[in-house]
Amino acid sequence: MEKQMLSSARKEALIKSVIQAMPNYAMACFKLLEGLCKDICKYLANFWWGSVQQDRKMHWTSWKKLSEVKGKGGLGFRDLEAFNEALLAKQLWRIITFPNLLMSKVIRAKFLKDPNGLENNPSQSASWTWKSIHSAWRLIQRGLWKRIGKGCQVNMWKYR
Numbered sequence: 376m377e378k379q380m381l382s383s384a385r386k387e388a389l390i391k392s393v394i395q396a397m398p399n400y401a402m403a404c405f406k407l408l409e410g411l412c413k414d415i416c417k418y419l420a421n422f423w424w425g426s427v428q429q430d431r432k433m434h435w436t437s438w439k440k441l442s443e444v445k446g447k448g449g450l451g452f453r454d455l456e457a458f459n460e461a462l463l464a465k466q467l468w469r470i471i472t473f474p475n476l477l478m479s480k481v482i483r484a485k486f487l488k489d490p491n492g493l494e495n496n497p498s499q500s501a502s503w504t505w506k507s508i509h510s511a512w513r514l515i516q517r518g519l520w521k522r523i524g525k526g527c528q529v530n531m532w533k534y535r
Contacts, residue, residue: 387450390419395453402455403462406507412455416442419452464511471515482508 381389398407398415420438443449470479471493486492486505497509523529 386423390423390452394419394422395455398455399462402459403466404504404507406463406510407455407459409456412459415455460511460514463508464514467508467511467515470508 401407416438420434420441423441424432424434438452439454440448441450442452442454445451469476470482473479474483482505486497486501486509489495493509493512497506501509
C-alpha cells in the first residue's frame with residue numbers, strides 16, 4: 376500500500392489504530408527513553424506528511440500541534456511521552472489501591488518494605504520495571520487528595 380494512495384482520513388486511522396497502539400504493552404511496563412519517543416513521533420510525522428528519506432516534504436504544522444485534541448485544532452495523535460507516563464501511573468495506582476493482587480504483593484515485598492517507600496527514590500539495584508513504574512509517582516501525587524478524617528496521621532508541617 377503506497378502512502379500516496381492513502382487519504383488523510385486513512386493515514387490518520389492507520390497511525391492511531393496501528394502504529395500508536397503497537398508500543399502500548401511495553402509502555403505500560405517500561406518508561407521509554409525520551410529520544411525513542413521523539414524518533415517515533417518523527418517517523419509518524421514523516422509518514423503523515425508523505426516524506427521518505429529520498430523525498431523530503433514540507434511539514435506544514437508541528438507534531439505538537441497535530442497531537443492536540445481535535446476540539447483545539449489538532450488531529451488527536453498521542454503524545455507518546457505523556458501517554459507512557461499515564462500508563463505507568465495506572466500500574467502504580469493499581470499497586471497502591473489493590474494490595475491483594477499478586478503483582479502488588481510482589482512489588483510491596485521486594486521494593487516497598489518501608490511505609491514511605493514511594494517517597495524515596497528506588498535503589499540502584501531495583502529493576503528497570505520498578506524504576507519505570509516508580510517514576511510515575513510524581514504524576515499520581517499531583518492528582519492525589521488527602522482525606523483528613525480525624526487528623527491523627529497527618530503531619531501538617533509536611534503539607535505546606
